Amino acid sequence: MKKISLYILLFISVLAVSCLKDRSNYNIHTPNPIVIDTTGVPGSYVVFQMDTLRISPAISKEGLNPDNLTYSWTMNYFQGYKRVIGTQKKLEGVVTEAPNSSAYSLILTVTDTTTNLKAFFSWIVTVNPRFGEGLVVADTKDGVNTDLNLIMAYNFTSNILYDSISRVYKNLYSAANGAPLPGIVKGVAYMNYQNNRVLTCITDNTITRINPISYIYTKMGNDNFILPPAAISPNMVQSVAVNNAHEYLVNNGKVHSRYGTNFQYGYAFLFDKTDYVCQKMCGLQTASTNGGAVYDEKNNRFLLLPTITSNSAPLAAYPVFDNSNPAPAFDPSNMGNKTCLNMEEGYNQKVFAVMKTRDLDQYAVYQLSVLSPVNGKMGYAVNDISSNPEIGQSKFYTESTQENVLFYATDTKVYSTTLLTGGGTSPLLRYTVANGEKITGMKMHIKGGRMSLPSLTAPDDYTQRITATSANRLLLLSTYNESTKEGKIIAIPLQTLGVGGLVTDPAYIKTYGGFGKITAFNFQAP
Amino acid sequence: MKQLLKYSSLIVVLFASCKKEEIKMYQDAPAVYFTTPTYSYSFTQDIDSSAKTIYLPVKLSGNKSDHDRSFNIQIVNDSNTNVPSELYEIKQGQVPGNSFDGKVAIVLKRNAKVDSSIVKLRVQLVGSNELDPMLSPIVDITWTGKIIQPSNWKWLKYYFGTPFSTGWYKFMIQAAGVSSFPYDPTQAAADPVTWWWNANQVQAYGLKVKEALIKYNAEHPGNEMKHDDGTYAGQLVTMPI
Structure with missing residues (x-):
């Protein structure tokens, strides 16, 4: 019995011993670590798709032949994405990764093949579309067809951090599609809804939708609509890009919209039995109660757009005029014999409408409320600009959301006119183009990029310049010289807010030349 | 010796408790049910056609299968059916492999009576050896040449x-x-x-x-x-x- 007990205890002891943790420290050799020295190497990179990424860290391992080290550079993303971009000590690899809103992780793995010891280092790599954020410029060289170009520069591209860097891609549309766009493009809009990006170009009788990553056209004519309209005769196109991306199109007197991932315009917004004919409209960039306003040329009245999430709802009339104290400035439902020259979002989320009496040289800026409170007092302000210099020759109009000022341009001059409380104005000549050049377009830049402004303490010292975002602070002009056949984009920072004070020091005014006659331009966001 | 047996038993129990056991997965008899109680069709939607194949949707209860599974429906001869058999054809239903959605086709036919009245047919799920009927097993079908809701x-x-x-x-x-x-x-x-x-x-x-x-x-x-x-x-x- 004792023997049996002994055997069993012995057996259990053996089992227990086999589980004993080995805490001895004999025969341990600590290998020298692999050192990845990134001194002087940036921790993050911003590249364009198809760019070549070059990184050269110093790598050492004491006492080891460098031939025994292997290198693996991999681009990594969510959901297990991993691609080897290089296998040499120095990285020189083409970034083929798709542009994404989140950055990639570039991971360098160095392996000692004799011990399998590894060392790692990672970088953040943001990949931008090759044709990414910038300014789309439509130009014509023959007066018959239009091509598209893209300026990616400090002024328009948020990821370009230095004033000295710029890329101008010319003739993108014809390069991608084999021929330029037929007709003269008079409006361009860009929309990005959850990374579904489209450019829309309109001429007098065409609507073309383009993929802004490749510049290949995707839809033309009636294909742009869920139900084909009676005629393709577009007046204007406008995107809302700041909040809840969507797009408006005025076609054949009616307003259409599109929203979400459906790239086709819905049926036109309806109104009551009196119908409407629209040429100008404005969608607010951050709409809430209503989406914006349209001007009905047939019945001389403004109408309210529903919010885009209710885009099957009809246009709404402005509430009945309430002239009780404090009296509103005007009745949006009864504008008299006036035509609308321009509608844009201005200061304090008001729609600025430049109106002209049809048979008289009378001009005025009407400021409309479109948001709450929706009542009979939404005619916010009127400023008569009939006496402003050269207003009769004015062709282009724009404003910033950051000041109560209208800019208007003739063929050669840009004026600002401060819209004073009580209806007065204070016009000033702000810019005159070079001899031989004519202004072909003017618009306030509203999205993307930065600009330089003179320092407040040392305005004459360019080295002490300050940086500001371009949105609503950068006035863009397009000009054309008939003799040289060159078109230019001229970017003029708005230095002094409140009075339309454009910068006067030429060092801060950027010019992008080498185009044909520019017929339209618009931001292209990421 | 008794002590020895007791401790030996304990060791055996300890070892036995370490046995790996497969986790039992939920199993249920697979079944199908209709997702709509009624279906109506008007030949005004296709004025020149003499027949229309409609598909009644079904949902699967239970686990998906890696192969297609069929099921059957039959007519219910009560007051909810007033159409002669030559005016319809009932096909075999199917739930495709790896899907929770299936359908069954019924061919609705047209004659002068259909054009001037609303005919009705009640069908019932009867299942198959692979799929049982459950929950909502009945659909009332109506069709006509007239405008109907x-x-x-x-x-x-x-x-x-x-x-x-x-x-x-x-x-x-x-x-x-x-x-x-x-x-x-x-x-x-x-x-x-x-x-x-x-x-x-x-x-x-x-x-x-x-x-x-x-x-x-x-x-x-x-x-x-x-x-x-x-x-x-x-x-x-x-x-x-």
């Missing part, structure tokens, strides 16, 4: 209004320039050929109809569009969009 009115009402009437539906078809409004997201999975519109399309056509209604009412002051029959006869037509 279509089976997808439960969706169309959000665009064209809840009340249905023959005159209003005729107006809708004429104004939209279509023979039907094939929008039904619940039936689209089973029959995407019949129910091929998306929400944007039905909204666009709805607005086109509304534009025509505004025009009609403006041209007929005091005699605006009203429902001409049914529960809401005499009421003004209004649209929610």
Whole structure:
């Protein structure tokens, strides 16, 4: 019995011993670590798709032949994405990764093949579309067809951090599609809804939708609509890009919209039995109660757009005029014999409408409320600009959301006119183009990029310049010289807010030349 | 010795407790059920056709299978069926492999009686050796050559209004320039050929109809569009969009 007990205890002891943790420290050799020295190497990179990424860290391992080290550079993303971009000590690899809103992780793995010891280092790599954020410029060289170009520069591209860097891609549309766009493009809009990006170009009788990553056209004519309209005769196109991306199109007197991932315009917004004919409209960039306003040329009245999430709802009339104290400035439902020259979002989320009496040289800026409170007092302000210099020759109009000022341009001059409380104005000549050049377009830049402004303490010292975002602070002009056949984009920072004070020091005014006659331009966001 | 046996037993129990056991997965008898209690069709949607194949959607209860599984339906010969057998063909239903959705086809045919009346057919799930019937095993099918409230009115009402009437539906078809409004997201999975519109399309056509209604009412002051029959006869037509 004792023997049996002994055997069993012995057996259990053996089992227990086999589980004993080995805490001895004999025969341990600590290998020298692999050192990845990134001194002087940036921790993050911003590249364009198809760019070549070059990184050269110093790598050492004491006492080891460098031939025994292997290198693996991999681009990594969510959901297990991993691609080897290089296998040499120095990285020189083409970034083929798709542009994404989140950055990639570039991971360098160095392996000692004799011990399998590894060392790692990672970088953040943001990949931008090759044709990414910038300014789309439509130009014509023959007066018959239009091509598209893209300026990616400090002024328009948020990821370009230095004033000295710029890329101008010319003739993108014809390069991608084999021929330029037929007709003269008079409006361009860009929309990005959850990374579904489209450019829309309109001429007098065409609507073309383009993929802004490749510049290949995707839809033309009636294909742009869920139900084909009676005629393709577009007046204007406008995107809302700041909040809840969507797009408006005025076609054949009616307003259409599109929203979400459906790239086709819905049926036109309806109104009551009196119908409407629209040429100008404005969608607010951050709409809430209503989406914006349209001007009905047939019945001389403004109408309210529903919010885009209710885009099957009809246009709404402005509430009945309430002239009780404090009296509103005007009745949006009864504008008299006036035509609308321009509608844009201005200061304090008001729609600025430049109106002209049809048979008289009378001009005025009407400021409309479109948001709450929706009542009979939404005619916010009127400023008569009939006496402003050269207003009769004015062709282009724009404003910033950051000041109560209208800019208007003739063929050669840009004026600002401060819209004073009580209806007065204070016009000033702000810019005159070079001899031989004519202004072909003017618009306030509203999205993307930065600009330089003179320092407040040392305005004459360019080295002490300050940086500001371009949105609503950068006035863009397009000009054309008939003799040289060159078109230019001229970017003029708005230095002094409140009075339309454009910068006067030429060092801060950027010019992008080498185009044909520019017929339209618009931001292209990421 | 007793002590020895006791401790030995304990060791055996300890070892036995370490045995790996497979986790038992939930198993249930797979079954199918209808997702709609009624289905109606009017040959006004395809005026020249003599037959229409409809697909009744079913859902699977239980686990998906890696292979297609079939099931059967049969007619219920009661007062809810008034159509002779030569006016329909019942096909075998199927739930495809790796899917929770299935369908069964029924061919609806047309003759003079169908054109002048509404015929009805009640069908019942009877399952198969692979799939049992469960929950909602019955669907009442009606078809006609006349205008009737279509089976997808439960969706169309959000665009064209809840009340249905023959005159209003005729107006809708004429104004939209279509023979039907094939929008039904619940039936689209089973029959995407019949129910091929998306929400944007039905909204666009709805607005086109509304534009025509505004025009009609403006041209007929005091005699605006009203429902001409049914529960809401005499009421003004209004649209929610």
